[in-house]
Amino acid sequence: MSKPQNSPRFWRKLLHRLNQHRVFRLAKAWMLFLAFVAIFANFIANDVPIFCRYNGDIQFPVIQQALGNYQFNKTTDWNAPQFSSKLMPLIPYQANTIDPLNSHFKSPFGSQQIASWRYRHWLGTDQIGRDVLAGMVSGARVSVVISFLGIGIAAIIGILLGSLSGYFGDYRLRWPVWRIVLSIISALLVAWLAYILPLYFSENGQPAHRLTILFFLLLSYILLQIVMHRIPFGKKRITLPVDLLIMRGVEVFSAIPKLLLLLVISALFPPSIYTVAVVIGITFWPTITRFTRGEMLKIRAQEYLASAEMQNIPHWKILLRHAIPNAVGPAMIVIMLGLGNAILAESFLSFLGIGLPPDVVSWGKLLAAARTNISAWWLVLFPGLGIFFTIYSANRIGELLLEELKAG
Amino acid sequence: MKRYLLRRLLYFVPTLVLVSLITFGLSRLAPGDPVESIIGISVFDEETNPDDEKLRLEEYARAAAEYHYDCPPFYFAIIPQNYPDTLYKIQPLSNRKHVTRLLRKYDDWSKIVSFTQEIAKMRTALLQIPQKPANYSATIERVNRLSLAIDNTTISALLSSLKKDQDAYPKALANIDKIDALFQQMQQTHRLRMLIPKWVWYGFDNQYHHWVSGVLRGNFGLSVIDKKPVMTKIWATLPNTLWLNLTTLVVGLIFGILSGILMAIHPQKWYSKLARTKMYAWLAIPSFWLASLLVIFFTTNDYGAWTNLFPSNGLGHFPQGATLFQRVFIRMSHLFLPVMSLAIPLIATLALQMRRSLAAEMKKPYIKTAILKGIPLRQVIWRHGVKNAIFPIVTLFGNILPALIGGSVAIELIFNIPGMGHLLLQSIYGKDWPVVFAVLVITAILTILSLLLTDILYTKLDPRVRLNHQKSRHE
Numbered sequence: 001m002s003k004p005q006n007s008p009r010f011w012r013k014l015l016h017r018l019n020q021h022r023v024f025r026l027a028k029a030w031m032l033f034l035a036f037v038a039i040f041a042n043f044i045a046n047d048v049p050i051f052c053r054y055n056g057d058i059q060f061p062v063i064q065q066a067l068g069n070y071q072f073n074k075t076t077d078w079n080a081p082q083f084s085s086k087l088m089p090l091i092p093y094q095a096n097t098i099d100p101l102n103s104h105f106k107s108p109f110g111s112q113q114i115a116s117w118r119y120r121h122w123l124g125t126d127q128i129g130r131d132v133l134a135g136m137v138s139g140a141r142v143s144v145v146i147s148f149l150g151i152g153i154a155a156i157i158g159i160l161l162g163s164l165s166g167y168f169g170d171y172r173l174r175w176p177v178w179r180i181v182l183s184i185i186s187a188l189l190v191a192w193l194a195y196i197l198p199l200y201f202s203e204n205g206q207p208a209h210r211l212t213i214l215f216f217l218l219l220s221y222i223l224l225q226i227v228m229h230r231i232p233f234g235k236k237r238i239t240l241p242v243d244l245l246i247m248r249g250v251e252v253f254s255a256i257p258k259l260l261l262l263l264v265i266s267a268l269f270p271p272s273i274y275t276v277a278v279v280i281g282i283t284f285w286p287t288i289t290r291f292t293r294g295e296m297l298k299i300r301a302q303e304y305l306a307s308a309e310m311q312n313i314p315h316w317k318i319l320l321r322h323a324i325p326n327a328v329g330p331a332m333i334v335i336m337l338g339l340g341n342a343i344l345a346e347s348f349l350s351f352l353g354i355g356l357p358p359d360v361v362s363w364g365k366l367l368a369a370a371r372t373n374i375s376a377w378w379l380v381l382f383p384g385l386g387i388f389f390t391i392y393s394a395n396r397i398g399e400l401l402l403e404e405l406k407a408g
Numbered sequence: 409m410k411r412y413l414l415r416r417l418l419y420f421v422p423t424l425v426l427v428s429l430i431t432f433g434l435s436r437l438a439p440g441d442p443v444e445s446i447i448g449i450s451v452f453d454e455e456t457n458p459d460d461e462k463l464r465l466e467e468y469a470r471a472a473a474e475y476h477y478d479c480p481p482f483y484f485a486i487i488p489q490n491y492p493d494t495l496y497k498i499q500p501l502s503n504r505k506h507v508t509r510l511l512r513k514y515d516d517w518s519k520i521v522s523f524t525q526e527i528a529k530m531r532t533a534l535l536q537i538p539q540k541p542a543n544y545s546a547t548i549e550r551v552n553r554l555s556l557a558i559d560n561t562t563i564s565a566l567l568s569s570l571k572k573d574q575d576a577y578p579k580a581l582a583n584i585d586k587i588d589a590l591f592q593q594m595q596q597t598h599r600l601r602m603l604i605p606k607w608v609w610y611g612f613d614n615q616y617h618h619w620v621s622g623v624l625r626g627n628f629g630l631s632v633i634d635k636k637p638v639m640t641k642i643w644a645t646l647p648n649t650l651w652l653n654l655t656t657l658v659v660g661l662i663f664g665i666l667s668g669i670l671m672a673i674h675p676q677k678w679y680s681k682l683a684r685t686k687m688y689a690w691l692a693i694p695s696f697w698l699a700s701l702l703v704i705f706f707t708t709n710d711y712g713a714w715t716n717l718f719p720s721n722g723l724g725h726f727p728q729g730a731t732l733f734q735r736v737f738i739r740m741s742h743l744f745l746p747v748m749s750l751a752i753p754l755i756a757t758l759a760l761q762m763r764r765s766l767a768a769e770m771k772k773p774y775i776k777t778a779i780l781k782g783i784p785l786r787q788v789i790w791r792h793g794v795k796n797a798i799f800p801i802v803t804l805f806g807n808i809l810p811a812l813i814g815g816s817v818a819i820e821l822i823f824n825i826p827g828m829g830h831l832l833l834q835s836i837y838g839k840d841w842p843v844v845f846a847v848l849v850i851t852a853i854l855t856i857l858s859l860l861l862t863d864i865l866y867t868k869l870d871p872r873v874r875l876n877h878q879k880s881r882h883e
Contacts, residue, residue: 268438
């Protein structure tokens, strides 16, 4: 039988066992490499130096760019004599730097008009002369941000709802009538305030401070629930069919094909990386919810939960301290698989030209650029390999995790 | 059994209702004015004849009434206390949006109405001036800006500059003082009233009701781009999508299940070992990437004439008097690459699932008993093992079709197949929202039907499920 999994020791042992697999080590290495590239993208592919000596002063233009106190401008000529020494990044181009001399699909193997081998386009260029390798670096960042953020949102919703659904089932949550009534009324009130307060505080009729207000409202709702938990409302109690309600929601959301829903929602909102991430979070939660619920049903049958219940520990404490931490391990499986799917979804969207702003270069967009010239194989092969390896790594980590959790 | 199926069918009704609500809610988020997209956008400036504008408004009202855009959006609404119940009647939408923003800022409905009306009156009066003085365009520009302004400072600045213009147009700008007085009063109201919600019941004459009853009759409205009924457009593309997806499904099921069975019963053979490692890779291949690669390498002469094997466009046209064999050949040669790019991930999913469940089944004691009894291995595998191991595939079945339809969007784009996915994309690019939401609803219905089919198949195949229902009926 599965043991409690909420100790650090369990995770250490699991990681040790996983590390015995060569595939896992490779997949982990690829994911870490990807994360590294995503975090340090500005230092890897940039058309300004990492470090330079300008009129004798030492400057770090890339760091300045990141911090927002950039002292140069777009037309700065880095080869001017004022720069006595400089260190360019590994790839001396930005994803949307246009190299007019090498436009119209320069092949990686063909001749390129470049100053020195340092400025070679190792993976070729696209139609307007943007470097594909720099695009790959930017694409890595876009993929990581969108998929991690999106799956993070989906995981929070999914684990929470799935745990509630599996833990309480249809019969276990019994609340006093008045508490239910008050909860519903206050939930409606919170929804109303979330709509009206941003309008009330607005200057020109457009909603303002939306996220801040939402955060405080949710916080106060949780506090209210905690307070209500302490109030004796009387003996009359009603069972809440938590499982039924949540699973019905999951059913509805899975009835619309995920990719189409993703496509339509992203097309409705102004393009941005964060929109895509949130939309992925909204469309991916049902899978995680369903899986976590299944795991929670197994955990629910364990003796340690029965023992905790018999010691009269309140439900929410059991849920937070024992049940959910044990469900996170198995949920990691479906989260890893979801990560692969999220990257697939992101590249699918940008391949179709929906969701991302025009100045952001991603793997899917590079792939799409090849559609105007189908002999530009380098625009298809390299971004595709990036997508493929990432999905493959995420899938394999998920599969191996499944195997090891089953065996352990 | 029948009762069980009936119950399952009834179960899908609330799901469908919720799906329709979600789709309708999303359609309300679509940017732009739906009525303007029907009648076409036109721009008004100082040269415009006020009569033209009036005609235009009449046309707008007619179109809005025809497509029920003059109705309230839903059966009921919960709105701030200071909003009027009949806000939805203000036309066009841009005016309604402007008045709503004023309402959020200045609270008092009656004053806002007279404020906007006075400004409109002033604008008409200005437009009707026969001899236009030198600084006329500056004045009309100010009035136009006033009719769009929201915040205090902009409005007061515009009002004070218009007061200076009053000498040039004493008649047209006669009501400027009245407007100013109204604005002073508007600023003095406190806005706390808007925090209190108000419930309004609108009845059945609403946009959602009309939309849903249209959908139930198969009427999804008109396409914005070419004014054709949405349903005709979808009907024209549905067969191509079904061709693509059903062929993929058949190919995927046959190859996936067979290779899964082979991998499970001969786990030590070289092909099983090879397939086991390869299948995980296949699973990770994005179908649109595979499709792009196939198009690049197998439809052009760039890499030698022998690689130009397949057509890359559409599903093929049949020449006059083509024989059945020719037809099949043309269709298949066009379908080969798209089906392959969609089927490979599907084959991998099915094969891995089949291998897992059959391997688990083959370890069970009853299989060993059957083998020890002397039943030929082939028979044991097919009659017992496969029959029991196929259930997880059946449950997967319900998820496969929606995933295929989603995935085929990109494939249809790459191979230029005029299918539903292609139509969806074109409509999204062209902001043709009625078509977009119709496709969404239709795919949702297809998904729900395929889930229902899965359920029926499952009950037909698995005696345990079937018997359980019969038992529960007798109890």
